[in-house]
Every structure is written in structure tokens, then in C-alpha cells.
Amino acid sequence: MHALAEAIWTEQLKARRSLVPRITLLGLSLVPLMVGLFLLILKNPAWASHFSALTVKARASGLVADWGGYWSVLTQGVAIGGFCVFGIIVIWLFGREFSDRTAKDLLALPIGRATIVTAKLLVASLWALGLAIWVYGLGFVLGALIGLSNGTAMVFVQATGRFALVSGLTIVLVLPFAWVASAGRGYLAPVGALFLVVFFSQILAALGVGALFPWAVPALLSGAAGPAATTINLGSLLLVVLCASGGIAATFAWWRYADQT
Amino acid sequence: MNEAITTNNLTKHYGARPVVEGVALHVQHGEIYAFLGLNGAGKTTTLRMLLGMVRPTAGTITMLGQPVGPETHALWGQVGYLVETPYAYPELTVRENLEIARRLHVVADPHAVQRTLEHVGLLPYADRRAGTLSLGNAQRVGLAKALLHSPKVLILDEPINGLDPAGVVEVRELLRGLAQAGITILLASHLLSEVARIATRVGILHQGRCVAEMDAATLHQHRQRWLVLDTLDRVATRQILDSAGILVDDAHDDGLVLRDAAALAHPERIARLLVEADQAVTKLSILEEDLESQFLRLVGVTAKESDDARTR
Numbered sequence: 001m002h003a004l005a006e007a008i009w010t011e012q013l014k015a016r017r018s019l020v021p022r023i024t025l026l027g028l029s030l031v032p033l034m035v036g037l038f039l040l041i042l043k044n045p046a047w048a049s050h051f052s053a054l055t056v057k058a059r060a061s062g063l064v065a066d067w068g069g070y071w072s073v074l075t076q077g078v079a080i081g082g083f084c085v086f087g088i089i090v091i092w093l094f095g096r097e098f099s100d101r102t103a104k105d106l107l108a109l110p111i112g113r114a115t116i117v118t119a120k121l122l123v124a125s126l127w128a129l130g131l132a133i134w135v136y137g138l139g140f141v142l143g144a145l146i147g148l149s150n151g152t153a154m155v156f157v158q159a160t161g162r163f164a165l166v167s168g169l170t171i172v173l174v175l176p177f178a179w180v181a182s183a184g185r186g187y188l189a190p191v192g193a194l195f196l197v198v199f200f201s202q203i204l205a206a207l208g209v210g211a212l213f214p215w216a217v218p219a220l221l222s223g224a225a226g227p228a229a230t231t232i233n234l235g236s237l238l239l240v241v242l243c244a245s246g247g248i249a250a251t252f253a254w255w256r257y258a259d260q261t
Numbered sequence: 262m263n264e265a266i267t268t269n270n271l272t273k274h275y276g277a278r279p280v281v282e283g284v285a286l287h288v289q290h291g292e293i294y295a296f297l298g299l300n301g302a303g304k305t306t307t308l309r310m311l312l313g314m315v316r317p318t319a320g321t322i323t324m325l326g327q328p329v330g331p332e333t334h335a336l337w338g339q340v341g342y343l344v345e346t347p348y349a350y351p352e353l354t355v356r357e358n359l360e361i362a363r364r365l366h367v368v369a370d371p372h373a374v375q376r377t378l379e380h381v382g383l384l385p386y387a388d389r390r391a392g393t394l395s396l397g398n399a400q401r402v403g404l405a406k407a408l409l410h411s412p413k414v415l416i417l418d419e420p421i422n423g424l425d426p427a428g429v430v431e432v433r434e435l436l437r438g439l440a441q442a443g444i445t446i447l448l449a450s451h452l453l454s455e456v457a458r459i460a461t462r463v464g465i466l467h468q469g470r471c472v473a474e475m476d477a478a479t480l481h482q483h484r485q486r487w488l489v490l491d492t493l494d495r496v497a498t499r500q501i502l503d504s505a506g507i508l509v510d511d512a513h514d515d516g517l518v519l520r521d522a523a524a525l526a527h528p529e530r531i532a533r534l535l536v537e538a539d540q541a542v543t544k545l546s547i548l549e550e551d552l553e554s555q556f557l558r559l560v561g562v563t564a565k566e567s568d569d570a571r572t573r
Contacts, residue, residue: 006364010364014353014361017350101348102348104314105365107313108312108342109337109365110335110338110366111334111365111366111367112334256331257316259315260309261306
């Protein structure tokens with residue numbers, strides 16, 4: 001346990017000294033800020049007439065200017081934007097060791113490679129969780145400032161539950177990119193894989209078979225493919241769990257067995 | 262058991278390509294054992310196998326009495342290493358990089374970082390970002406990380422790469438001091454003269470095989486020597502030497518070359534012989550094979566093949 005605590009400490013120091021936490025915070029904050037701005041425009045058409053282009057975009061988005069619509073869009077933002085940002089966190093935590101050529105310093109240590117991998121995965125999960133909580137909090141404050149209507153307890157409970165489920169699934173689904181970053185020894189392969197996964201999620205969801213593709217499941221649950229697709233069966237959730245645990249197991253196995261040349 | 266590192270039939274193949282073939286190492290405690298080899302000889306792969314980074318295709322490794330394998334974590338608390346060019350987290354300071362090394366080696370003493378900074382001469386750079394360091398100082402950071410946890414065995418790949426002459430002397434003295442304190446050092450290098458100065462034993466690796474192993478004194482003794490002699494009349498000199506039973510091996514612009522053991526042992530007798538025969542001796546010197554030539558002779562390659570290997 002002490003070894004894991006030490007490994008987590010080193011990961012947080014590396015993260016704190018880099019720009020990545022600030023970039024991810026800024027990147028994900030754009031979701032509630034943009035949604036908030038659109039809602040502000042929709043609620044105040046007279047004021048928004050100064051920003052004609054934005055007004056057109058806000059009207060075209062089909063946003064409903066109440067708490068239910070707001071949370072729905074925020075949840076979709078976490079499912080899609082969050083997936084990319086959380087993915088970048090995992091890719092950076094693992095890929096930087098190969099890009100900076102520091103991985104070899106992590107291979108023959110008394111605390112063991114599994115502890116290093118565990119620490120990185122934990123830091124990535126907690127970092128992503130922190131960002132999700134930040135988006136939730138910021139979204140709540142912005143919604144209150146805008147003065148959205150229909151803020152019943154039922155709406156909040158349902159929205160919070162869906163937001164938490166989508167965030168949790170999104171976080172576990174980015175963890176397999178740790179394996180791609182490790183086996184690919186850097187950033188290029190996992191970033192490519194991330195784009196591919198986003199691309200296939202869109203295509204498969206549009207074809208109506210998104211529930212069979214684990215990485216499309218959070219976006220479907222969030223309502224990104226329409227309200228009709230938000231009901232996900234247990235099989236899809238099982239696929240998500242299998243995919244995430246398979247990716248995590250592959251990461252541990254790679255660090256344990258692969259030749260580090 | 263007095264061996265710090267033992268390998269038995271250590272072999273690594275990548276597919277059908279053999280990289281290391283049946284290497285048997287026996288490194289004694291407190292010894293500075295140097296691996297010499299051309300680029301691609303298998304030095305780094307061997308070191309990586311010793312550190313559990315690369316799995317051997319065959320063979321066994323024992324270090325400090327423990328078998329080396331994927332689960333031998335505790336062993337690495339007693340082993341320091343520097344493999345190839347050292348790198349550090351560029352946005353972290355030197356001190357922070359060492360603090361990370363201290364924590365990952367579970368060193369309880371928080372003063373270990375400061376002590377190591379002083380030990381390797383990095384104190385003036387302690388609060389500089391590692392990414393801004395010169396190659397020589399980056400090398401020192403690598404050495405500092407290897408030494409921070411006071412290891413019993415040090416495995417170093419090209420430890421003086423990039424160091425300036427003063428740094429080379431410093432590291433040489435540092436390694437000698439560590440060996441005197443009982444630390445076993447295994448290093449790989451292509452800087453032959455440097456290795457010859459500090460190693461107590463040398464293993465020569467060529468095309469993945471250990472082709473020769475000897476202590477430093479034997480290495481020196483095995484260096485070829487020859488006597489170069491010149492006079493105003495080479496033809497007459499040659500006849501005089503022939504009639505005295507001394508074989509002239511070669512002749513070139515510098516003079517006549519003699520490899521005769523007696524002539525090498527007593528060059529003054531050659532001089533006396535020629536002077537008594539009224540020959541004016543203009544040159545008489547004993548030359549010694551340089552380390553590079555000796556190395557290439559031992560591995561059985563020509564200088565051209567060596568150049569080809571370097572450019573591959």
C-alpha cells in the first residue's frame with residue numbers, strides 16, 4: 001500500500017508540473033460554457049441579437065431552455081467531449097513515458113511494474129472523475145445563473161443519475177488506451193485509435209448497431225442519438241465492462257511480459 | 262557464493278535472428294566488469310536481460326543470489342542502473358526527478374536526494390529543469406538515479422557518454438571509489454581506453470557471443486608489441502640480423518619490424534650488435550598495439566568491417 005501511495009505521489013507530481021491538467025480542465029469546461037451561452041441566447045433573444053451568427057447556431061441546435069434539456073446536452077458533452085479529454089489523460093500518462101524515454105526507469109524497481117500501472121490507471125480515473133464533477137458543478141452554477149426553468153427534484157435526480165452513469169462508463173472505456181499507448185510506445189498510435197473509435201461510434205450508432213460497440217454506449221445513453229436510443233440493455237453494459245477490463249488486463253500483461261527494448 | 266552476477270547460457274533471439282548467444286558471465290563482488298563490443302554486438306540486450314527488461318529465449322540469470330525474473334521486485338532495491346542515454350522528466354527539476362527516483366525505490370531517508378546531488382556534483386543544477394541540462398549533466402542525473410538508493414550492484418551502459426574530460430575523470434574516480442566500497446559494477450562501453458583504465462575484468466562480446474574474457478592485467482599483457490629499427494643501410498642491417506638468427510618480420514617506410522621475443526626483451530643487444538658491425542642506428546623503438554587494434558584482433562574483424570558495423 002505504501003508503494004502504491006509513493007507511485008501515486010510521483011504521478012501527481014508529473015501531472016502537476018505539466019500543462020495537461022490545465023488543458024483538460026479548459027477543454028472540458030468549454031462544454032458547460034458553450035451550452036450555457038446557447039441557453040442564454042435562447043432565453044434572451046433581444047440581447048442575443050448582437051450576436052446573430054451565434055443566435056442562428058443556438059436556434060439550430062434544438063436546445064430546450066430548461067433544466068432537463070440543459071442536463072441532457074451536458075451529459076452528451078461528457079459522453080463525446082469527455083471521451084476525448086479523458087482519453088488524452090490516459091494517453092498522456094502512459095505515452096509520455098515512451099515519448100520522453102523515461103519508461104526504462106520504471107521497469108526495474110522494488111515496487112514492481114504492476115504498482116506503476118495501477119497508480120497511473122488510478123490517477124487517470126481520479127483525474128477524469130474530478131473533471132466530470134467539475135463539469136457537473138460548473139453546469140449547475142451556470143444553469144442557476146441563467147435562471148433555467150423546470151428545476152424539479154425529479155429532474156435533478158434523473159439528470160444526476162444519468163450524468164454519473166455516462167461519466168463512469170466513459171472513464172472506464174478510455175482505460176484500454178493505456179494498452180495502446182504502451183504497446184505503441186508513445187502518443188501516435190493511441191491518438192489514432194481514439195479518433196478511429198470516435199469515428200466508428202458515430203457510424204455504428206447511425207446504422208443503429210451502436211449498442212454492440214462498447215465505445216458508443218455512453219453516447220447512446222446520454223441521448224446523443226436521440227431519446228429513443230437511451231435505453232441500453234444489460235448486454236451492452238456487459239460489453240463495456242468486458243472491453244474495459246480486457247484493456248486493463250492487456251495493459252498489465254504488456255508491462256509484465258513484453259520485451260522492453 | 263562470491264559471484265554478484267552469474268548468467269548461464271544466456272540467449273536472446275528475435276524471431277530467427279540471434280542477438281545474444283550462450284553468454285556465461287561470472288562477475289565477482291566488488292569487481293568492475295566491462296563489456297566491450299561493436300555496435301550491435303548484443304551489449305545492451307544483455308544488460309536489459311540482466312535487468313529483467315527483456316526475457317531471455319534461453320538461459321538463467323542470478324543476481325545477488327536471486328534468480329532474475331519478472332517477479333523479482335525486491336532485488337531491484339539493491340541494483341542501480343543506467344541503460345543507454347539517460348532521460349529525465351524535462352519539465353521537472355533535477356531535485357524533483359531524484360525525489361521521484363527516491364520514492365519509487367522506497368528510500369525512507371529524505372536526505373538521500375541531497376546527498377546524491379552532492380555526490381555526483383549536481384548541486385548547482387538541483388533546481389534547474391531537467392530539460393534544460395547539457396548532455397553531460399543529464400548523464401549525471403542518470404548516474405544519480407542509479408546511485409540514489411545505495412545499490413550493491415550497478416549496471417551501467419556507456420556511463421561516460423557526453424561527459425567533458427573533467428566529468429570523465431570524476432566518474433572514473435566515483436566508480437573506482439564505489440568498487441572499493443564493495444559495490445559490483447558491470448558496465449558496457451565502446452570507449453576502450455576508458456574501460457581499460459577502470460575495469461578489473463573485461464568481457465568481449467561479438468555478434469552476440471562472449472569471444473574473450475580476461476582480467477585487465479591479462480588484457481594488457483596480450484597487447485602485441487614490436488620493435489621498429491632503422492639504420493643508414495637497411496640491406497646490410499638485415500643481413501647482420503639474419504646471420505645473428507634474428508628474424509625481420511616486415512619492412513616499411515618507418516624501418517624494419519622485429520617481433521622476436523628476445524629482441525623485444527633486450528633491444529639494447531640489437532643496438533650493440535649493429536653498432537659493433539659499424540651500422541649507424543637512426544631509430545630503435547618499441548611500439549605497442551593500441552586498444553582498438555587489439556580489440557579488433559580479438560574479435561577477429563578488420564577495421565573496415567568495424568566501420569561497416571558502426572554505420573549499420
